[in-house]
Amino acid sequence: MGIKDEFAFIQKISPKRSSSQDIIVGIGDDAAIVRPNINTDIIACKDTMVEGVHFKRETMSPYHIGYKALAANISDIAAMGGIPTFYLVSIVIPPSWEEDELVEIYEGMEELAGIHEMALIGGDTVSTKGPLVVTVTVLGKVEQGKGLKRSDAKPGDVIFLTGTVGDSAAGLHILLSDNTKDMKYDSLVRRHQQPLPQVEAGRMLALFSSVSANDISDGVASEAIEIAEASGVKLIIDRYLLPLSKEILTFGEEQAYKWALFGGEDYELIGTTSPENWEQIEVAFNEKNLAITKIGVVQKGTGKAFLQIGEETLELKKEGYNHFR
Numbered sequence: 629m630g631i632k633d634e635f636a637f638i639q640k641i642s643p644k645r646s647s648s649q650d651i652i653v654g655i656g657d658d659a660a661i662v663r664p665n666i667n668t669d670i671i672a673c674k675d676t677m678v679e680g681v682h683f684k685r686e687t688m689s690p691y692h693i694g695y696k697a698l699a700a701n702i703s704d705i706a707a708m709g710g711i712p713t714f715y716l717v718s719i720v721i722p723p724s725w726e727e728d729e730l731v732e733i734y735e736g737m738e739e740l741a742g743i744h745e746m747a748l749i750g751g752d753t754v755s756t757k758g759p760l761v762v763t764v765t766v767l768g769k770v771e772q773g774k775g776l777k778r779s780d781a782k783p784g785d786v787i788f789l790t791g792t793v794g795d796s797a798a799g800l801h802i803l804l805s806d807n808t809k810d811m812k813y814d815s816l817v818r819r820h821q822q823p824l825p826q827v828e829a830g831r832m833l834a835l836f837s838s839v840s841a842n843d844i845s846d847g848v849a850s851e852a853i854e855i856a857e858a859s860g861v862k863l864i865i866d867r868y869l870l871p872l873s874k875e876i877l878t879f880g881e882e883q884a885y886k887w888a889l890f891g892g893e894d895y896e897l898i899g900t901t902s903p904e905n906w907e908q909i910e911v912a913f914n915e916k917n918l919a920i921t922k923i924g925v926v927q928k929g930t931g932k933a934f935l936q937i938g939e940e941t942l943e944l945k946k947e948g949y950n951h952f953r
């Protein structure tokens with residue numbers, strides 16, 4: 629039945645107190661005003677989730693939809709080495725959604741926003757006869773000139789990856805195959821519904837120079853190709869070095885590697901750096917108990933990524949989901 633009163637809805641989803649001193653004007657005026665700190669660069673990104681395209685109600689509760697829509701954006705800020713600060717939400721509402729469910733979407737976002745001390749500073753509310761659409765815009769900050777780009781990979785660099793990959797795709801598989809009652813898969817399902825963006829890892833990487841980075845939204849293959857293309861180099865990933873969780877391995881190695889390479893939505897960080905930096909990065913991550921693994925090397929080349937399996941080398945293609953194909 630959608631929402632009855634737009635004003636009342638906005639009241640409901642507005643933060644009760646504003647935590648940030650950087651907010652000059654929050655929700656309630658024509659636009660928000662925030663004050664940037666000196667010596668910082670502003671990072672901005674936006675991500676849209678469409679019902680039936682990016683999520684289905686059968687596998688994602690309203691709370692999870694909100695959580696994940698914000699997580700995808702925070703992950704982009706993390707991949708730039710930044711701190712997420714503010715978010716804005718545009719919501720396009722079909723009549724089939726109840727107001728309570730829409731409020732739950734915001735509660736999912738609030739949970740994650742709380743972890744990162746981020747504040748909701750605005751948005752837009754409209755109705756539609758089409759599917760639910762949630763668009764989140766996130767603003768973040770990074771020390772001037774310290775933002776991590778995809779284009780900084782150089783021949784001789786080490787390729788690294790945080791955490792484990794493939795778990796989100798495995799979680800979706802479990803949700804679709806209705807195996808959710810099996811508790812041993814809880815961690816995989818959670819990684820699909822409530823992924824953890826790697827802000828702390830991104831911040832650590834931003835302390836070093838000559839680091840390229842990209843977040844895993846479309847699978848390791850696709851993200852590696854993006855770094856290779858942006859940097860004009862060749863990435864060679866060793867299949868046996870890809871970090872996999874023990875939970876995903878219960879589906880067999882072949883399936884696990886497929887999910888890792890082409891699944892996506894893990895929101896880990898993949899990147900490259902010099903061998904000297906890598907030694908220090910590994911130590912720094914270990915000290916903070918953050919997982920990071922060397923998965924390959926960068927060579928001279930032209931925008932392609934390869935997978936090495938023992939003696940064999942295969943070219944990786946972007947087999948992630950492409951909406952325009």
Ligand code: ADP
Pocket residue numbers: 638641654655656657658659660716717718719748749750751752753
């Ligand atoms: P205007 O007509 O000036 O665009 P709106 O009535 O759309 O104003 O919005 C009033 C205030 O509420 C603005 O601060 C806007 O950013 C905020 N807002 C509107 N919709 C949302 C939403 N879905 N989520 C968060 N903030 C919203």
Ligand code: MG
Pocket residue numbers: 657658
């Ligand atoms: Mg106005």
